[in-house]
Amino acid sequence: MAMTGVLRPGHAQVRVLDLEESVRFYRDVLGLVETGRDATGRVYFKCWDERDHSSYVIRQADSAGLDFFGWRVLDTATLDKLDADLQAYGIKTERIPAGEMLETGERVRFTLPSGHVMELYAEKSKVGNGIPLVNPAPWSKARDHGIAPIRLDHALLYGPNVAEVQKIFTEVLGFYLVERVLTPDGNGNAAIWLSCGQKVHDIAFAEYPEPGKLHHCSFLMESWDQVLRAGDIMSMNTVAVDIGPTRHGVTRGCTIYAWDPSGNRFETFFGGHLPYPDYETMTWTFDNFGQGLDYPQRKLHETFLSVVS
Amino acid sequence: MPHTVRIEDTGVSYACAPRESLLEGLHRLGLRGIPVGCRGGGCGVCKIEVLAGEFHTRAMSRDHVSDDDVAHQRLLACRVYPSSDLSLKVIGKLQTKVCTPLAIR
Structure with missing residues (x-):
């Protein structure tokens, strides 16, 4: 590409x-x-x-x-x-x-x-x-200093009008839709994952009534082992951890969600599949959102839907 | 020495050390489904109103705590530390979780 x-x-x-x-x-x-x-x-x-x-x-x-x-x-x-x-x-x-x-x-x-x-x-x-x-x-x-991710990988943002946001990214900025979660009635998208290259996502959005909210900024780790090491360092420093270590169904990425000292969520992320722009979008139904979020536990953690900054 | 914090909504009391936020103490009660959020004063889910007692606070997001809230001691439990025995009322998103019997949650 x-x-x-x-x-x-x-x-x-x-x-x-x-x-x-x-x-x-x-x-x-x-x-x-x-x-x-x-x-x-x-x-x-x-x-x-x-x-x-x-x-x-x-x-x-x-x-x-x-x-x-x-x-x-x-x-x-x-x-x-x-x-x-x-x-x-x-x-x-x-x-x-x-x-x-x-x-x-x-x-x-x-x-x-x-x-x-x-x-x-x-x-x-x-x-x-x-x-x-x-x-x-x-x-x-x-x-070796701290968790030490290798790059800023992506962000997940919460706000209204996700369908319009998707059009701007796909029709103007050259992104493509990699995965999505449908709304409960199946007629729209509750959340979308967009890529501008061959990463599984560069940005994601979820429909939410309040505008301009941050769900998390994500940092890339080199391995699952490094995600577990990140979890160790979080506990050693009594960092507020939200979810994980676990693996997302959406993206297939390995993850820990945690919060910075001001309540801004961040993620230590590893993996994910490698899509191409011609790939068909993968779709999750809302009743399987729990699996999409936390594949092993199949749990739609309440904080994922309600805690943003 | 830990102070005693009483949740007036439910009559439940718990011990909370001065170095421990009211949310940490509340969480230790182990009530299922309490929306413990960011624990950093940013997300606003753990809002309470302090009815009586002395306390000190750390910075919390003004998106969730207005001047009027501060004047009425409506604060985020994760950023409030007891300096004496306290009584509080749970408000906002936290209330339904703390005050709803387990059976109907």
Whole structure:
């Protein structure tokens, strides 16, 4: 597959209630690498194996939740084209100047009908993963600090108008629908999993009355063993764990859901099948949602449906 | 020394140490189905009203706790720590779980 258009999840900016407590959590427990702080007080992180300057940014606020989710696109010509395509589709866009986020180029910002703020950008400084590009070692010492996921993998967002959101991602941004859960009456989608490449999902949405809610940001682990190790580290640090370790039926991914110190859920995720854009969408009926969420336990955990930030 | 926290809705009391949030103590009661959410003051499912007693708090999301709530001691149990014996009322999403008999849950 030739990757063009939107390449990958680039960054998430998340609100926290106590900045320094959260810095300690994300740096020393989750094991992200702190890469900078800006004049507005935001703290920037990346996963150890990511090459771009930042993928996860936190900001002190009086509520938890997601400020915006950003997508890395191929180049500036792609950025301009997608901006024009969004406007032609009827979506208002806004340009955020280069440098507003550290080491990040100009961003195109727009709001989805679900109330979530999305961004596209083409440039972010490549700071590397600490491993040379010539004769690279497979990992560095950073892999052993905390949970140490290798990348920001995806997010699940809760809000209204998921059918309209799906159209924007599939008709304008080049994503395709990998899996879905039907509404109880079978006539619509309660939740959708969308991919822009060959990952099982790059973003997911679930229908929810309140707009703009964060269900979780997900971080990729290298193995099931690393997911279990993440669970050990969560317990050693009395992290509030939601679900897992277990395996999702939807995506087939292995998972632990847990919360940061401000109640923003995150996931340590491994695996998942590898779809192509021509694959047919896989469908789960609502009465099997429990299996889709937690395949071994077949349990639709109440917190999955009701606890968001 | 743990303090005694009384849930006025049900008459149930439990011990809660000053370093322990009211939610941690409540959860230890083992009532089935209590929606213990994020435990970080962000999600808002564990809302209670403190009727009497001294306490201290940590930051909680203002999406779920307004100025009026603060004035009336309507707070998130995961961020409230007892400084004396307390009595509280369960409100919001938590109420139906704590106050509904097991048989009809």
